[in-house]
Amino acid sequence: MRPRFVPARLAAGLALALAFTIGGTPVSWAVQPVPPSAQSPTAGPGQPLQDPPELVSHDGVLRAEIVVARRKVAVGDRELYALTYNDRYMPPTLRIRPGDRVELAMTNAGSEDTNLHVHGLHVSPKSPSDDIFIAIKPGETYHYRYRIPGDITPGTYWYHSHEHMRSAAQVAGGESGIIIVDGLQRYLPRKLRHITEHIVALKDDQVEGDSVKTDDLSIGAPTNRTVNGQQNPVIRIRPGETQLWRLANIGANIYYKLHLPGSAFHVIAQDGYPVERVYAADSLVIPAGARFDVLVQGGPPGTTPLQTLAYDTGPDGNQFPQVDLATVVSQGTPMEPATLPVRFAHNDDLADAPIAARHDIVYTENAAGTEFYINGEQFDPNRVDLTSKLNTVEEWRVVNNTGEEHSFHVHTDHFQLMSINGTPTPPDHRWYETINVPANGNAVLRIRFDDFTGRTVLHCHILNHEDKGMMAVLDIVPDHPASPQGS
Ligand SMILES: [Cu+2]
Numbered sequence: 001m002r003p004r005f006v007p008a009r010l011a012a013g014l015a016l017a018l019a020f021t022i023g024g025t026p027v028s029w030a031v032q033p034v035p036p037s038a039q040s041p042t043a044g045p046g047q048p049l050q051d052p053p054e055l056v057s058h059d060g061v062l063r064a065e066i067v068v069a070r071r072k073v074a075v076g077d078r079e080l081y082a083l084t085y086n087d088r089y090m091p092p093t094l095r096i097r098p099g100d101r102v103e104l105a106m107t108n109a110g111s112e113d114t115n116l117h118v119h120g121l122h123v124s125p126k127s128p129s130d131d132i133f134i135a136i137k138p139g140e141t142y143h144y145r146y147r148i149p150g151d152i153t154p155g156t157y158w159y160h161s162h163e164h165m166r167s168a169a170q171v172a173g174g175e176s177g178i179i180i181v182d183g184l185q186r187y188l189p190r191k192l193r194h195i196t197e198h199i200v201a202l203k204d205d206q207v208e209g210d211s212v213k214t215d216d217l218s219i220g221a222p223t224n225r226t227v228n229g230q231q232n233p234v235i236r237i238r239p240g241e242t243q244l245w246r247l248a249n250i251g252a253n254i255y256y257k258l259h260l261p262g263s264a265f266h267v268i269a270q271d272g273y274p275v276e277r278v279y280a281a282d283s284l285v286i287p288a289g290a291r292f293d294v295l296v297q298g299g300p301p302g303t304t305p306l307q308t309l310a311y312d313t314g315p316d317g318n319q320f321p322q323v324d325l326a327t328v329v330s331q332g333t334p335m336e337p338a339t340l341p342v343r344f345a346h347n348d349d350l351a352d353a354p355i356a357a358r359h360d361i362v363y364t365e366n367a368a369g370t371e372f373y374i375n376g377e378q379f380d381p382n383r384v385d386l387t388s389k390l391n392t393v394e395e396w397r398v399v400n401n402t403g404e405e406h407s408f409h410v411h412t413d414h415f416q417l418m419s420i421n422g423t424p425t426p427p428d429h430r431w432y433e434t435i436n437v438p439a440n441g442n443a444v445l446r447i448r449f450d451d452f453t454g455r456t457v458l459h460c461h462i463l464n465h466e467d468k469g470m471m472a473v474l475d476i477v478p479d480h481p482a483s484p485q486g487s
Contacts, residue, residue: 045303045327046077049233051199052088052178056095062102064094066116068136068161068175069109072210075174076224076231081211083110083161083173089212090229091177093199094159098183099150107141114170116144117162117411118179119289120272120433122152125412125456125476132162132411132457133381149451153345153414153431154183155272156199156246156291164381168463169214172252176203180246184293187274187344192295197244198235200306201228202286202325204251219253219464220318225308227326235306235328237298240335244268247284248291252463255320255405255436257309259283260328262299266340269293270432273414274345277428283309287407289434289461297337298330314439316369317404347431350416350446356392362399363406363437363460363470371468372460378469384455385472390479393448400437406470407461408443409434412454415447434461449476 055064071084085091096102108114113135123130123146136142157179161170178199185193204223206213227233237243247265249256258265264280271291284292305324312319364373371378375385388394395418398408414433417425421441437443459471 045234046232049235052090052093054093054095057100062096065105067107076226083175089174093178095180098152100148102146104144108136108138114161114163118159120157124452126454153273154181155269155293157272158250165467168252168467173212173214176250195242199246202249233326237330238332238335239298239330240337241298242338243296246293249286249288255311256286257283257311259307259309265294267294273431275429276347278344287436301331304328314404350393353393355395357394359396365402372465372470374472379471384475386474388449388476390449395446398437398443404439406437408437409461410458411456415445418444
């Protein structure tokens with residue numbers, strides 16, 4: 001499908017006009033007062049949850065501008081200097097559709113090199129697409145161009161800085177936002193296709209003076225957790241109402257273990273990949289970079305905190321405390337709870353695929369926990385660590401030889417998780433691109449190289465670790481010399 005050309009000014013106008021619609025439904029900011037029962041004696045609930053403004057594709061094209069700058073903006077309930085996209089700590093959501101063309105001009109109005117990664121999107125890793133090896137210098141504008149495949153999986157993705165050695169600093173400073181690929185609703189029963197939808201974007205900030213701290217970040221230091229950049233926002237739902245929440249950990253380093261007392265998360269997509277069968281989770285561990293699209297049903301009238309539970313990443317890792325993230329207020333005319341779907345999307349299964357190659361990807365770190373390695377080496381952008389052929393399936397074993405959990409993320413292609421510590425993954429939901437690997441444990445996955453050749457990367461998505469070496473270069477090469485290059 002060839003997208004039609006839309007003049008830039010018209011596209012920008014459309015983007016503005018659509019900036020305050022969510023999924024085609026106008027968003028009302030009119031707010032009812034929070035009932036007294038919702039007021040906590042310590043930290044009261046904040047403002048109603050605001051979904052970020054949206055830049056929406058039109059006629060197959062999204063033209064957008066992202067300006068990177070250090071600005072004093074609202075971060076939670078404070079005003080702090082942050083590393084902003086378009087003058088926001090929680091920047092605009094890019095909402096696109098399968099088959100779209102995306103033209104994204106990124107202007108670096110900051111003081112250090114930066115760049116952009118579209119996390120999870122199955123697009124070319126070559127310039128001017130999702131090439132993380134480039135650097136945009138201060139004062140420069142880079143024109144990214146992405147062709148979104150017609151069969152890309154719908155769901156929640158995100159965008160963030162992937163600047164070499166500076167990704168933790170820049171993402172912690174604020175350089176991260178949400179991408180939505182529309183189309184998840186088509187798997188839902190007709191009655192649930194127009195339900196209220198919220199982004200629940202999890203960011204955390206440490207403060208230094210009047211700024212969000214960026215340098216010398218300590219993963220275990222106290223950190224202030226926000227949802228869509230807001231402090232303890234109020235999420236309204238009617239008793240029995242079904243809503244779609246897009247849970248996304250778009251911070252630099254920390255883990256979340258989300259829990260909504262009295263309710264389950266009914267997972268319909270993971271990392272932008274719709275599940276085969278919907279499953280209910282009482283809590284969800286979300287390492288930095290991972291996303292879960294979930295259906296939530298409103299409980300009896302009352303107020304419930306959306307929490308992250310205490311979480312321990314191991315003897316050499318971190319202990320994250322339990323924190324209330326948002327206040328869920330169930331009130332209004334009760335609704336009959338909808339019957340939720342069970343069968344959802346068709347998932348490919350690589351269990352019987354011929355395996356072209358097997359690789360071990362071994363994580364280690366030094367005793368001080370300050371230097372990190374894959375197969376004994378620290379990241380070198382000029383060295384190729386793995387070479388894989390287009391149109392083949394490989395099996396990788398990610399071996400974590402450390403006393404703390406690490407995550408594992410691959411650019412360009414999703415993978416099928418086969419097992420964790422030898423326990424097979426449930427067959428109905430096993431496609432990801434960001435997983436958690438247990439301390440002194442392992443994960444086995446199968447990955448198929450579709451569509452795109454070029455140099456890309458795999459890494460731990462705890463960005464402090466990535467910046468300190470836990471990343472490797474993967475070169476996807478044509479299966480034979482005449483094969484077309486991904487573009
Ligand atoms: Cu790590």
